[in-house]
Amino acid sequence: MAAGAGAGGGLRPLAEDGSPAAPAYTVADLAGEIAAREREDAPRWVWASTARLYPRLLAAGVRVARCHDLELVENLLLGHAGRYGEPRSVRAASARLHGRPVPPDPPPSHEEASAQASLFGDDDTGERAAPHDDLAQIVEVHAAQRRAVAGLDGFALLAAAESAGSLVAAELGHDGLPWSAAEHDALLTELLGPRPSGGLRPRRLQELADRIGAAFGPRTHVNPDSPAQILKAFAAAGLPIPSTRAYVLKRVDHPAVPLLLEYKELARLHAAHGWAWLDTWVRGGRFRPEYVVGGVVSGRWATNGGGALQIPRVLRRAVVADPGWCLVVADAAQLEPRVLAALAGDRAFADAAAHGDLYAALSDAFRSDEATGGLSARAKAKLALLSAMYGGGTGEAVQLLGVLKSRFPDAFEYVEAAARAGERGRLVRSLLGRTCPPPSAGWRELTLTGDDERDPAEPTPDGARRPATAAQALRSRGRFTRNFVVQATAADWALALLGSLRRRLTALGPPRLVFFQHDEVIVHAPAELADAVTEAVRASSEEARTLLFGTTPVAFPMEIAVVDRYADAK
DNA sequence: TGGGCCGGCGCG
DNA sequence: AAAGCGCGCCGGCCCA
Numbered sequence: 015m016a017a018g019a020g021a022g023g024g025l026r027p028l029a030e031d032g033s034p035a036a037p038a039y040t041v042a043d044l045a046g047e048i049a050a051r052e053r054e055d056a057p058r059w060v061w062a063s064t065a066r067l068y069p070r071l072l073a074a075g076v077r078v079a080r081c082h083d084l085e086l087v088e089n090l091l092l093g094h095a096g097r098y099g100e101p102r103s104v105r106a107a108s109a110r111l112h113g114r115p116v117p118p119d120p121p122p123s124h125e126e127a128s129a130q131a132s133l134f135g136d137d138d139t140g141e142r143a144a145p146h147d148d149l150a151q152i153v154e155v156h157a158a159q160r161r162a163v164a165g166l167d168g169f170a171l172l173a174a175a176e177s178a179g180s181l182v183a184a185e186l187g188h189d190g191l192p193w194s195a196a197e198h199d200a201l202l203t204e205l206l207g208p209r210p211s212g213g214l215r216p217r218r219l220q221e222l223a224d225r226i227g228a229a230f231g232p233r234t235h236v237n238p239d240s241p242a243q244i245l246k247a248f249a250a251a252g253l254p255i256p257s258t259r260a261y262v263l264k265r266v267d268h269p270a271v272p273l274l275l276e277y278k279e280l281a282r283l284h285a286a287h288g289w290a291w292l293d294t295w296v297r298g299g300r301f302r303p304e305y306v307v308g309g310v311v312s313g314r315w316a317t318n319g320g321g322a323l324q325i326p327r328v329l330r331r332a333v334v335a336d337p338g339w340c341l342v343v344a345d346a347a348q349l350e351p352r353v354l355a356a357l358a359g360d361r362a363f364a365d366a367a368a369h370g371d372l373y374a375a376l377s378d379a380f381r382s383d384e385a386t387g388g389l390s391a392r393a394k395a396k397l398a399l400l401s402a403m404y405g406g407g408t409g410e411a412v413q414l415l416g417v418l419k420s421r422f423p424d425a426f427e428y429v430e431a432a433a434r435a436g437e438r439g440r441l442v443r444s445l446l447g448r449t450c451p452p453p454s455a456g457w458r459e460l461t462l463t464g465d466d467e468r469d470p471a472e473p474t475p476d477g478a479r480r481p482a483t484a485a486q487a488l489r490s491r492g493r494f495t496r497n498f499v500v501q502a503t504a505a506d507w508a509l510a511l512l513g514s515l516r517r518r519l520t521a522l523g524p525p526r527l528v529f530f531q532h533d534e535v536i537v538h539a540p541a542e543l544a545d546a547v548t549e550a551v552r553a554s555s556e557e558a559r560t561l562l563f564g565t566t567p568v569a570f571p572m573e574i575a576v577v578d579r580y581a582d583a584k
Numbered sequence: 585t586g587g588g589c590c591g592g593c594g595c596g
Numbered sequence: 597a598a599a600g601c602g603c604g605c606c607g608g609c610c611c612a
Contacts, residue, residue, distance in 0.1 A: 237608085240608055241591055241592070278593080286593085317603090320605095321594075321605060323595055323603070326595080409599095496600090531595075532596045
């Protein structure tokens with residue numbers, strides 16, 4: 015499918031291998047034609063970009079079951095080839111196929127909303143229309159991608175999952191998360207005082223600001239929003255601190271500290287998710303974020319504005335199901351360590367991950383050593399795992415990593431190997447083939463020269479916070495690739511889950527996916543379908559497991575709650 | 585006044 | 597208890 019300048023466009027049926035199966039044709043009403051074809055034989059739609067095209071279809075009431083998103087797949091293929099950041103448009107892909115000069119990508123859609131609006135027939139923006147899609151290029155780029163994908167292990171599934179994810183993302187933005195503005199406003203008023211007029215501080219924040227000043231001395235004024243002023247005030251009080259981070263402040267004995275901690279928490283809520291956010295982002299009882307598929311190198315999603323992936327926990331009481339409906343809140347328990355267990359094929363580790371509480375199952379290995387005092391065996395297991403996956407390992411974690419290494423050598427070695435590859439400047443991949451970016455030219459230069467002479471504490475000349483030494487840069491890259499293999503494979507799994515769940519929910523009818531956050535989904539459903547949705551979530555988790563890992567003994571249990579409001583889940 | 589960096593913190 | 601990975605967004609602040 016190629017969108018034209020107005021409401022029309024061009025189409026051409028393709029065979030499964032991507033070769034043309036019938037002549038191309040044009041239609042004046044593209045959305046209507048897609049709806050009709052979808053009813054007839056529900057093809058896999060091959061198009062340039064779901065993010066650009068599908069919102070318009072959704073607005074016209076048209077949904078499709080399957081697609082192939084050429085830009086997203088091109089991006090995955092470029093990444094696999096170590097060519098991160100090269101243009102991914104269909105034009106660029108076509109130019110590469112023919113050895114022509116490659117045009118740069120246009121800016122992201124949210125920066126040119128008016129140009130985007132011209133697709134599917136908005137005529138109010140006229141001449142600024144995005145370039146029309148070229149059907150012949152779409153056909154040839156798709157065929158080339160099919161060939162490339164077929165040659166890479168796991169990539170067919172990755173391309174399908176990424177494309178299915180793009181459909182989910184657009185639908186999430188269209189349907190929106192049920193959001194009670196009244197609940198939100200009540201919570202803000204309860205915590206901050208009544209909504210202030212103008213740009214004034216809410217009453218509670220102003221009180222705290224005044225008391226903070228007073229705590230540093232009579233007639234003293236400190237802007238608690240200014241870390242620089244807070245640092246100065248503490249230094250003047252004879253209590254120099256390295257930063258004003260909450261955990262630093264907590265260790266300081268001064269009357270301003272509890273006030274500052276409370277201020278920071280409330281000010282954050284007010285600034286990031288206060289009344290201004292509510293005005294901007296909630297309409298008609300729905301919060302409609304713009305998800306960005308492929309926006310994170312690991313395959314996690316990002317969002318544009320609205321901070322959908324950072325909704326504070328206290329605000330979850332504003333997420334309320336419609337009357338007669340419920341929220342099915344499901345999250346994958348301990349996803350990343352389970353992914354590591356399945357990836358590494360570590361027999362003992364996989365057995366521990368075969369059900370229930372993974373960390374508890376590992377406890378035996380971490381019990382009974384006197385060196386690491388206060389922690390429970392379960393806490394030790396968790397700390398060891400997190401250190402292995404994130405590349406931490408100071409203090410007592412060193413010793414716990416040793417336990418992990420001796421008891422679960424294959425799991426340990428899996429992430430160690432990824433870290434070594436990173437330190438050598440090599441690429442690592444998720445199970446399905448999503449590939450990490452190559453190191454920057456600056457990294458190569460720094461690590462090649464092995465300039466390790468400077469004091470690590472010495473600030474860099476330009477004041478930027480980049481590694482001061484080759485050793486730091488190497489370790490940092492190692493931590494990145496170490497984590498990448500786990501985080502990106504977890505993202506593979508989550509995408510497979512989403513695709514499977516979307517298909518099952520479509521079969522159920524009214525239920526809608528309304529939220530997705532890395533390893534967690536919310537489905538909005540009529541109350542009487544709660545059990546069916548719960549079952550669909552479990553079946554999807556199982557399908558994702560099998561698609562990725564085949565016959566692994568590792569389980570991927572979902573913690574599922576059926577609630578009226580998000581805050582009531584767990 | 586607008587752009588961009590920084591410190592800080594929300595989420596997984 | 598904090599810190600190792602991945603993000604987005606805010607206000608403060610500096611500079612053009």
